Amino acid sequence: MRIQPSTATILALTGALLASAGPVLSQETAQPVTVTNFPQLQKIEGEVSVGGTIRHSALFRKLEVVVTPGSPREAPAQMVDGGWFSTDGFTAALLSLQGELRGTLGEAGQVGAVLVPREKAVTEVLEERGEILFPLEVSVSLTQPKNDLFSAQSHLAVAFPSYQIYFYNSTDKTAVVNLYVYLTH
Numbered sequence: 001m002r003i004q005p006s007t008a009t010i011l012a013l014t015g016a017l018l019a020s021a022g023p024v025l026s027q028e029t030a031q032p033v034t035v036t037n038f039p040q041l042q043k044i045e046g047e048v049s050v051g052g053t054i055r056h057s058a059l060f061r062k063l064e065v066v067v068t069p070g071s072p073r074e075a076p077a078q079m080v081d082g083g084w085f086s087t088d089g090f091t092a093a094l095l096s097l098q099g100e101l102r103g104t105l106g107e108a109g110q111v112g113a114v115l116v117p118r119e120k121a122v123t124e125v126l127e128e129r130g131e132i133l134f135p136l137e138v139s140v141s142l143t144q145p146k147n148d149l150f151s152a153q154s155h156l157a158v159a160f161p162s163y164q165i166y167f168y169n170s171t172d173k174t175a176v177v178n179l180y181v182y183l184t185h
Contacts, residue, residue, distance in 0.1 A: 060085045060181040067099075067111060067169040067177055076130050082165030082179065084118055087158045090183035095138035098151040099177035105142055109170035111150065112139025113179045117160035134159060138179075142171055158183070 033048075062082050070078065087093065097113055115136040116126060122133045140152040169175050 056185055058183045062179040065167055065177050067167045067175045069169055069172050076126055079166035079168045082167055084164045086162045088161040090158050092184045093156050093158050094182040095154045096180040097138045099175050101148040102174040105173055107172035108143040110139050110141050111169045111175045114166050115163035118162040118164050
C-alpha cells in the first residue's frame with residue numbers, strides 16, 4: 001500500500017526548506033501558498049509557518065579558571081571542576097583551550113580540559129574507579145623553553161546530551177585557562 005502525502009504536508013515541508021535557506025530578499029520574490037485541507041487524513045487549521053531563526057550552532061565559554069599544579073589527568077579526583085553544559089541537539093564540538101602559566105615553567109607537563117558525559121553509569125565509574133569513560137578532551141603539552149602562553153584545539157563528535165568539565169595541570173606552575181566549546185551539527 002502506497003501512502004500519498006497531502007498537499008498541505010508537501011507545502012509545509014517546502015516552506016520549512018525555503019525558510020532554512022535564508023531570508024526572503026524582497027517582497028517581489030514571495031509567492032502565494034494554498035493549503036488544501038483533507039479532513040479525513042490531516043486537519044490543518046490556522047496559519048502554517050516556521051518562526052524564528054533555525055539555530056545551527058552555539059558557543060559555550062568557561063573563562064579564567066585557575067588550575068593549580070598537581071592535578072594530573074591520571075587522578076580524576078584531583079582535577080578542577082569546571083561545571084557542566086548542555087550539548088543536546090548538536091552533533092559536533094570544537095574545543096578550544098587557551099591559557100597562561102603563572103611563572104616560568106620548571107617541569108614539563110600537560111594542561112587540559114576533559115569533558116565527561118553526565119550519565120549515571122559514567123559518573124559512577126569515575127567516582128568509584130577513577131576511570132573516565134567516553135571523554136571529549138583538549139590538551140597542550142608544555143616543555144621548556146616555551147613562553148607562558150598556550151593554546152590547543154580539538155574537533156570531536158558529541159555523543160551525550162550534557163557534559164561535566166574537568167581541568168587538569170601536571171606542570172609545576174599554576175595555569176589560568178579559558179575553554180571555548182563551539183557546538184555545531
